Amino acid sequence: MPPVPVLTIDGPSGAGKGTVSRLVAGRLGWHYLDSGALYRAVGVAASWADLDLSDPAALVHCTFDTDIRFQDDGGSLRVIVNGTDATDELRLETTGTLASAIAAIPEVRAALKERQRAFRREPGLVADGRDMGTVIFPDATTKVFLTASAEERARRRHNQLKEKGVSVTFDGLLREILSRDARDAQRAVAPLKPADDAVLLDTTGLSIDEVVDRVLALVPARAD
Numbered sequence: 001m002p003p004v005p006v007l008t009i010d011g012p013s014g015a016g017k018g019t020v021s022r023l024v025a026g027r028l029g030w031h032y033l034d035s036g037a038l039y040r041a042v043g044v045a046a047s048w049a050d051l052d053l054s055d056p057a058a059l060v061h062c063t064f065d066t067d068i069r070f071q072d073d074g075g076s077l078r079v080i081v082n083g084t085d086a087t088d089e090l091r092l093e094t095t096g097t098l099a100s101a102i103a104a105i106p107e108v109r110a111a112l113k114e115r116q117r118a119f120r121r122e123p124g125l126v127a128d129g130r131d132m133g134t135v136i137f138p139d140a141t142t143k144v145f146l147t148a149s150a151e152e153r154a155r156r157r158h159n160q161l162k163e164k165g166v167s168v169t170f171d172g173l174l175r176e177i178l179s180r181d182a183r184d185a186q187r188a189v190a191p192l193k194p195a196d197d198a199v200l201l202d203t204t205g206l207s208i209d210e211v212v213d214r215v216l217a218l219v220p221a222r223a224d
Helices: 018-028 035-048 056-065 092-105 106-117 132-136 151-162 170-186 208-216
Strands: 006-010 031-034 069-073 077-081 125-129 144-145 200-201
Touching: 006 018, 006 132, 018 031, 018 125, 018 208, 031 035, 035 056, 035 077, 035 092, 035 106, 035 125, 056 106, 092 106, 092 170, 106 132, 106 151, 125 132, 132 144, 151 170, 200 208
Parallel strands: 006 125, 006 144, 031 125, 144 200
Antiparallel strands: 069 077
């Protein structure tokens, strides 16, 4: 039996990989893995438990003990952490910063590795994150690395938050994105970088539909 096909979509924060991955998975009829949500969920659980984020052992225990479930709510993804709907909290910028810090801890990444690989099921999987093509699914059928200028990514995030009534400044978001990029690229374990066999796709100036179509064109024998 051939392995279950996997499409990995990696890239920095704000490149559009989450939205694109969900839409592509829907078009293909494949399962979807939001790896970032797993790290954010662990970060939220650690915050709720008031854990010391400099204590790898405590965070590893938290990783194994945290019950994380994904629920499809009419096309939107809800994330249930230890029985509580934490979707809105997971989307906060502070949670993203927390997840990035936790993701830099090798023991936490190792603890989540098999949990992520368990999402690989028939008929296929679209996995988005930062190391899907390099570490989690190195044998993926198709690998894509989405990127966009830092200014473009900050603008997108600024518009998203404004629509939700969240008051943030563009300059503050830009600084946070640049800081997160540097932290993700410089971490010792699984740094943010495209896989050697990944297709690089710059989404600056492209609509979501245009990016989705370009990604789908890369998938062999797609089922749409």
